[in-house]
Amino acid sequence: MTAPATQEPLVEMNNIKVAFGGVHAVDDVSVSVDAGEVLAIVGGNGAGKTTLIRTLSGAHPADSGEIKIDGKHVTINNPRDAKEFGVETIYQTLALAENQDAASNMFLGRELRSRWGTLDDTAMEDATRKMMARLNPKFQNFRVPVQSLSGGQRQSIAIAKALYFNARIIIMDEPTAALGPMETAQVAELIIQLKSEGIGIFLISHDIHDVFDLADRIAVMHTGNLAGIVNKADVTKDEVLAMIIMGKQASDVTESDLEELH
């Protein structure tokens, strides 16, 4: 583990605990992200990655623990609070209203309104067209319900929704799980661009291969606990894989463990 950065991290999650019934889904986990940094959170199914991150996105409050943004303690009880603090989330399920078109989804909960307080659909469609021209120039189906769109197109709407409102912190839960190689490359490009804009990114995946190249640091979770946080530069994929499977610290992973994996 390296010494913490000299300046305050953009987000700190300290000693987060979440239990469902008697099961500790997340048990005393602390992670942080700096501006312009990508923290990958990896772990097997049920490791608690998504549960941890749902406490930051406001989808499910933590039982205990503390969240700091810019070094200040914040309370996030619901998704509205999270958005107030510039935390945007791209959920694995995409969380789109299937019966609505792209613009309605992009502005859901934050609709543009005319001076009479009515929905300004034209302005919202216009903004959506401009945003999509940047993200996915070939996207043309602006007036159909998103349920009739392809996985890639839906994904780009979910991303547009997160980017439009000037997020400072972006959480991506398995962003490339439903995508083909070409779109995966596009998402990777996008992450690099967002990083250069100083946005802090949480990248969640069950598969180390998806995130290894993009991550600056990698937090490994195992059955609700943090197995360890490593600098990508210090480890190999195999070592991280061993951490994911065995829940050990990187330094404890032995040659024989690695042998076993192969």
Add this chain to the structure above:
Amino acid sequence: MTDTKNPQDLAPDTPPQDPGEGSESSGSGVHSIGDFFRVAEIDTRLLGMIAALAVIWIGFNILSGGTFLTSRNLWNLSVQTSVVAIMATGMVLVIVTRNIDLSVGSALAAVGMAMAILQAEILPDIFGIGSPWIWITTIIAGLILGAAIGLLQGAVVAYVGVPSFIVTLGGLLVWRGVAWWMASGRTIAPMDRTFQIFGGGARGTIGGTWTWIIGIAGCIGVVLLLWNRRRARIRVGFEPRPMWAEIMIGAVAIIAILGAVAVINSYPMPELLARRYAEENNIAWPEGGLTIPLGLATPVLVTIVVALLMNFVATRTRYGRYVYAIGGNPEAANLAGIKTRWTIVKTFMIMGLLVGIAAGVQIARLNAATSGLGTLTELYVIAAAVIGGTSLSGGVGTIPGAILGALVMQSLVSGMVLLGLDAPLQDIIVGIVLVVAVALDSWYRRRVSQ
């Protein structure tokens, strides 16, 4: 289309003018009827319902030997449709949020009974018989009571988490019991003289001139609406609807409005009323009698206002958008920061308000209230919404569709009465039509989504 199934096209390389690309109003030409509706942006489902209504009307007209499509019958039809149509607009929103309200018929009885007792037995002692405060207080009380019932049921659904089917099934029993208990089963009559206007009886019409004024205002509204939308689109550089389509839609709407006004105004006052009217206005009674149009009935006017307001709420407000978003994906709506529970409570409250309005119309029409008021109305209201294209799985439904659905239901019932069909046979036919309508609709939806 490959791009609806293949997940690997964040950047699909199908050309945008591909007809499968959806409702894009690209400048591509009109090659088929489907293209025509697409370019003109006409809702084909709504059009299908209008066609079905036309078939029903023409069919009954032939079967009844020309008595169905008379101004008298259509005028009556408009009044009879009001109560169900008013409530169906609210039921659409309830069903869109993936809920149901089975209690509206009983709630109508409870609220109607309360309004009747208030104006017939309580308020005259306070304000004196004939005071305008009687009908004003009664209506306000009805709206508050209806909304309170909605608030109570909605809160139990949204915050306690009891399924709406159960909550409103309970409501169906409770409010019916309350309606009986309020008057121990008595019939309360008569209603306040001014209040009766809401029922559309002999005095409850606005007259020929006002009907024309409203019709013309409606035409101006249509033109303004089309023009406004076109301008907004041009302003941000979207391709507007082709000019021929705008003119055609505008023309059809205006002809429909003016046609409806002409039909309504061709139904004259019955002679007895006309004589009284002539006396009151010092008009000499001519040899061949006077033809004075009754004009739009008040309950129909109320229905039109309710429908316009509800359509505005459903399509132009944040609340309306949230209702549809919750129906489409409750989890997504919640994650988008929408207060989903409160939205559902509000929806039930709106339903309750509409029950209050419908109760007022109903007791004014009957000039009485009984505890049996509105029995089975909940089923007609739900059927109207569903025939009008509202999906019971949530997320889909329109206000104009519900109004048309109510009209279809009432046309069937009144047509069968006109033909002298037995009541049990009427029920059988209405039941079959309901199932067939929904079957056709789901077949249509499957075809469109492919």
